[in-house]
Amino acid sequence: MTDRAYVPSESVAVALGATDVAGALSASGTEVMRTGSRGLLWAEPMIEIEHDGRRTAYGPVGADDVDRLDACELGTVDDLLAGQRRVIFGNCGAYEPTDLGAYRAHGGFSTPEADPQSVIDQVKIAGLRGYGGAGFPAGRKWQTAADTPADQKYVVANADEGDSGTFADRLIMEGDPFLLIEGMKIAGHAIGATRGVIYLRSEYPVAVEVLAEALANARADSILGDDFEIDLFIGAGAYICGEATSLLESLEGKRGEVRVKPPPMAVKGLYGKPTVVNNVMTLCAVPWIMRHGGAAYAELGVGPSTGTMPFQLGGNVKRGGLYELEFGVTLGELVEHWGGGTRSGRPVRAVQVGGPLGAYLTPAHFDVPMTYEALREIGADIGHGGVVVFDDTVDMAEQARYAFEFCIEESCGKCTPCRIGSVRGEELVQQIIDGGGADRFELLDDLCAVMEGSSMCAMGSMTPKPVRSALEHFPEDFGLPAEGR
């Protein structure tokens, strides 16, 4: 066989045996190149064989399958990815992640020269919103940092990716790390920063290696150095350090506790200097915007939810993985069409959207378009794009109890509603599960209102979301009549 094979070096593929597959292919005389993942995690290890410039995908492939690949054929890669709109993940999986030449050959580092204000203007025209959860307009944040005079400014990539069921940042960092480096460099140019930091969670050891090598290659090529330098900082495994002000505390060597705002970080951030903290994907969207123009990005999506969202499907779903789609796809299309329904084959009962602080939705919400605005109308949030599916065996009272348990575990402890409220909340839900009286519901309602209204950050103020949505949509699991209490 003289064709070339592409085998992912991405964490999930490797955990499922991709390195053995690569070894078996090499032993059979096939040239093997290790790449990022295309995100179709249900098919991993998914390999691609290039023949006459066309790649055909096979998966899941085991080391024993390399002699009979036809049995695992999935079709061409183009067909497999058809229907997605890949802005951020366009090249992920196409080449060796740390091969700077390949990144350049696919258009990398080819952004036209532009003065800082024009860059910010394009990001504003794009309507780019932060992918870290809050959906804050990136251009506005960049403008504030640019307009704040200082001897030093910083760009920080938030790669803490703590939301359960999310893995988009990891996939792009493991598969296309120069995209993040390029996005950070453009952001630095726009706001006048010469230093950047990637705050990476320690639970991503492959990303640590890939980024370290990519940064070294970028330095060797003078992409990084005098004008702009990036440090890689490894976190210590606290969910709250994904919250941007705690992250900065942690970077400064302090305990990861939320800072009081204002002032905004774009005015007073890392070491008191103007700092833009953006999620990895926010920064990764910027090179595409600069190459195609902000207007091209703004044409995608629906209304103020411009562009695409790399949705991450997980939980009890047949085809778990990442699907980058325009904002506006419905929840039902995501779960049923892209995800293929539940893995167990049982009916879908609940879908948690937007991470551990996100609301639980039901099949009755399947027509809701996935936009910031439409989700907010039904009390939900798109967050970082995590979509976790549950079948009809889920116990939603247990899920509500778990929401408080998560908050107990991960609260930074700085404010009382969250630190103490989470403990009382878990007790209350447990009492309800154990058949406690009707007054428990009133207390729980009160407690949620206090947490929502007076917590210092979204950790405490959003923990009631999964609790309230579970109560509202699944009252029978709390011993209440199905039509509501």
Ligand SMILES: Cc1cc2nc3c(=O)[nH]c(=O)nc-3n(C[C@H](O)[C@H](O)[C@H](O)COP(=O)(O)O)c2cc1C
């Ligand atoms: C409890 C908590 C955890 C968070 N975790 C993350 C995270 O893991 N990654 C992330 O990018 N943003 C996270 N955020 C959001 C950040 O505070 C911040 O809004 C974001 O990094 C800004 O970047 P963006 O505007 O590009 O989204 C978290 C927020 C809260 C309240």
Ligand code: SF4
């Ligand atoms: S809400 Fe929780 S995590 Fe946020 S500042 Fe208060 S104690 Fe810390």
